[in-house]
Structures are given as structure tokens and as C-alpha cells.
Amino acid sequence: MARLKLGVLISGRGSNLQALIDAAADPAFPAEIALVLSNKADALGLERARKAGIATAIVSHRGFADKPTFEQAMTEALETAGVELVCLAGFMRLLSPWFVEHWHDRLINIHPSLLPAFPGLDTHRRALETGVRFHGCTVHYVRAAMDNGPIIGQAAVPILPGDTEDALADRVLTQEHRLYPLAVKLIAEGRVRVVDERAEITGQPTAPEPVLNPPG
Numbered sequence: 647m648a649r650l651k652l653g654v655l656i657s658g659r660g661s662n663l664q665a666l667i668d669a670a671a672d673p674a675f676p677a678e679i680a681l682v683l684s685n686k687a688d689a690l691g692l693e694r695a696r697k698a699g700i701a702t703a704i705v706s707h708r709g710f711a712d713k714p715t716f717e718q719a720m721t722e723a724l725e726t727a728g729v730e731l732v733c734l735a736g737f738m739r740l741l742s743p744w745f746v747e748h749w750h751d752r753l754i755n756i757h758p759s760l761l762p763a764f765p766g767l768d769t770h771r772r773a774l775e776t777g778v779r780f781h782g783c784t785v786h787y788v789r790a791a792m793d794n795g796p797i798i799g800q801a802a803v804p805i806l807p808g809d810t811e812d813a814l815a816d817r818v819l820t821q822e823h824r825l826y827p828l829a830v831k832l833i834a835e836g837r838v839r840v841v842d843e844r845a846e847i848t849g850q851p852t853a854p855e856p857v858l859n860p861p862g
């Protein structure tokens with residue numbers, strides 16, 4: 647069966663991109679990366695894509711007079727590459743309602759918190775300051791409001807005594823690298839449906855265990 651064609655949008659390090667590259671290296675994975683698009687020429691993620699032999703494009707927001715022409719150029723590059731699902735992976739430009747609508751239910755994002763808690767930046771610091779016992783990451787369909795939209799999957803990590811922002815960020819990132827390929831797989835298998843702005847997932851083989859923190 648044809649694999650779902652992904653376009654991955656990055657601005658930097660690209661560790662989530664790497665997780666998708668690694669997952670798609672397995673021919674049984676139901677999606678492949680057709681294009682990695684960066685708005686920054688020096689994004690480390692571009693190197694990762696080149697190393698994996700994946701097509702890259704640099705569409706710099708600075709090269710365009712305004713956001714509509716920038717987003718039009720990105721859309722053209724993605725469509726020329728045959729992209730069917732756009733994955734934001736550390737893409738640091740806010741997208742306009744036009745772009746979000748154009749790619750409606752074909753555009754997903756990974757965010758480093760358990761949404762709807764902590765949208766925006768500095769999520770790990772804010773989780774520590776708030777004193778929540780669990781933190782984590784979310785993959786969701788993108789809507790016009792920032793870090794908003796039907797939730798496809800989440801991974802939770804317990805916050806530990808003495809945690810630092812960096813230690814927590816590392817622990818969450820490890821889970822991001824599991825969650826993003828899983829969410830893409832579920833979509834590519836046709837198991838995710840948006841109904842009344844909630845993502846429904848069919849065919850879940852097992853139910854996860856509840857977790858307490860503190861454990862006892």
C-alpha cells in the first residue's frame with residue numbers, strides 16, 4: 647500500500663524530525679517523509695534530512711514581503727512534493743488562519759506539555775513552578791488558536807523531587823520521540839477521525855495503566 651506522504655516543518659534542532667526519519671526507515675511504517683521544509687537555512691534538522699537522503703527546502707520568512715506570500719510559497723513547495731500530512735516539529739513561526747484552514751485536518755503539531763495546560767513557550771519551567779505532578783507532551787491537529795486543536799495523543803511523565811527544567815525537558819523529549827511517530831502511524835493507518843472537534847481513535851489493542859505520582 648502507498649505510504650502517506652509527510653512534509654515536516656522545522657526551524658532548528660530537529661530531534662522530532664529524526665524520530666520520524668528513524669520510524670520511516672522501517673518499510674512497514676505507513677508513512678514516508680516527502681519533504682523537510684525549514685524557514686531557517688542553518689537549522690540542524692536540514693542536515694539530518696540530507697543525511698537520510700530526504701528532499702529539503704528552505705523557505706525563509708525573511709524572503710517575503712508578508713505572511714500570506716511566505717505561507718503560499720511553503721504550501722506550493724509542500725504540494726509540489728505531494729505532501730498529504732504536514733507535521734510541525736519545532737517550527738517557530740505562527741501560522742495564519744489561511745494556512746491552518748488550507749491544511750485543515752492535514753496539519754499536526756507536537757507541543758511539550760499536556761494540553762490544554764501550558765500552551766505557548768517555557769512549558770517545563772511553568773510546569774515546575776505550578777507544582778503539577780505530571781507533565782508531558784501532546785500531538786494535536788492544528789487550529790487557528792495557538793497550541794489548540796483535537797488531541798491525537800499524549801505522553802505523561804511524572805515530575806520528580808528535585809527536578810530541574812533541563813532534566814524535565816529531557817524526560818519529556820524522550821517521550822516526544824515515541825509519541826510523534828505513533829500519532830503519525832495512527833493517522834496513516836486511517837484510524838484517526840475528527841468528530842465534533844475531538845479526535846477519535848479506532849482499534850486500540852490495549853488500555854494504558856493508570857499511574858500515581860507520588861506512587862505511595
Ligand code: GRF
Nearest residue numbers: 659660661662736756757758
Ligand atoms: C520540541 O520540544 C517540540 O515539542 C516543540 O519544539 C521542540 C522541537 O525540538 N514544538 P526538536 O527540533 O524536534 O528537537
